[in-house]
Amino acid sequence: MRITCPHCGERDRREFYYSGAEDYLHRPGEGAEPAAWDAYLHLRDNPAGVTRDLWHHSLGCGAWLVVTRNTVTHAVLGVETVEKEQDQ
Amino acid sequence: MADLIAKSALEGLVPVTHGALVLSDATPAAVTSVAPFRGKGRAVAEALAPMGLTLPAPNRMETGPVGRIVWFGPGQALLLDAAPGPLAGLAALTDQSDGWVGLRLAGPGTEEVLARLVPIDLRPPAFGPGAAARAPLGHMTGVVMRADDGIEILVFRSMARTAVHEIATAMRQITAREG
Numbered sequence: 001m002r003i004t005c006p007h008c009g010e011r012d013r014r015e016f017y018y019s020g021a022e023d024y025l026h027r028p029g030e031g032a033e034p035a036a037w038d039a040y041l042h043l044r045d046n047p048a049g050v051t052r053d054l055w056h057h058s059l060g061c062g063a064w065l066v067v068t069r070n071t072v073t074h075a076v077l078g079v080e081t082v083e084k085e086q087d088q
Numbered sequence: 089m090a091d092l093i094a095k096s097a098l099e100g101l102v103p104v105t106h107g108a109l110v111l112s113d114a115t116p117a118a119v120t121s122v123a124p125f126r127g128k129g130r131a132v133a134e135a136l137a138p139m140g141l142t143l144p145a146p147n148r149m150e151t152g153p154v155g156r157i158v159w160f161g162p163g164q165a166l167l168l169d170a171a172p173g174p175l176a177g178l179a180a181l182t183d184q185s186d187g188w189v190g191l192r193l194a195g196p197g198t199e200e201v202l203a204r205l206v207p208i209d210l211r212p213p214a215f216g217p218g219a220a221a222r223a224p225l226g227h228m229t230g231v232v233m234r235a236d237d238g239i240e241i242l243v244f245r246s247m248a249r250t251a252v253h254e255i256a257t258a259m260r261q262i263t264a265r266e267g
Binding site: 007008009011012014015058059060061062063081 | 146147160161207208212221222223224229
């Protein structure tokens with residue numbers, strides 16, 4: 001598996017650390033219902049197909065990335081930095 | 089104040105020679121991390137210009153008459169062998185001189201040796217003059233730079249012995265294959 005870092009270019013999977021679902025970017029606001037925190041902390045989809053998750057380019061440039069990939073075909077469909085994701 | 093004698097972390101470890109391959113000490117005299125403050129990228133580039141340098145693009149290194157500056161990640165660069173004085177007030181400057189060791193591997197087969205440890209293409213067409221990358225050396229985090237003579241690698245000072253051991257082992261294996 002290879003991931004194309006927006007800064008460094010295409011790199012080997014061993015340079016990246018998997019950090020969980022993209023849900024971690026959507027932290028509930030202050031005063032949110034306990035149900036929202038429960039969902040944020042514990043509830044995850046487990047799709048057979050396209051999924052989005054957070055990766056850290058830990059042995060490269062240190063950027064946090066959102067990787068869109070397919071869990072069935074193992075294809076990596078897209079990579080963006082977290083900053084760019086959150087600007088949109 | 090006591091006059092302390094600085095000791096290289098590579099003392100007694102290099103040079104290592106196998107065939108025509110030579111691994112030697114290339115530790116920069118000074119290493120400063122440069123992180124331009126928000127909106128100050130252009131001002132930092134202008135302050136670097138009299139030194140013959142500019143802010144490097146990703147995966148690149150700029151070389152001036154005295155020092156070099158290497159891309160080190162988003163919004164960050166490493167200034168090597170040059171005083172960071174002109175950048176004061178424009179960027180967060182951190183002296184990391186004591187944190188790194190530099191190694192230079194030179195000789196025929198340099199790229200084949202490092203191919204065993206660094207998972208990026210270091211052959212000249214892909215990694216020519218001015219190329220630099222943050223990439224792993226084995227399990228260590230490092231910086232790899234194309235030098236006039238061979239390839240230079242920066243790793244954390246605490247990893248000096250491991251880095252020399254791993255590179256020397258790969259040198260011996262490559263030399264044995266060709267011998």
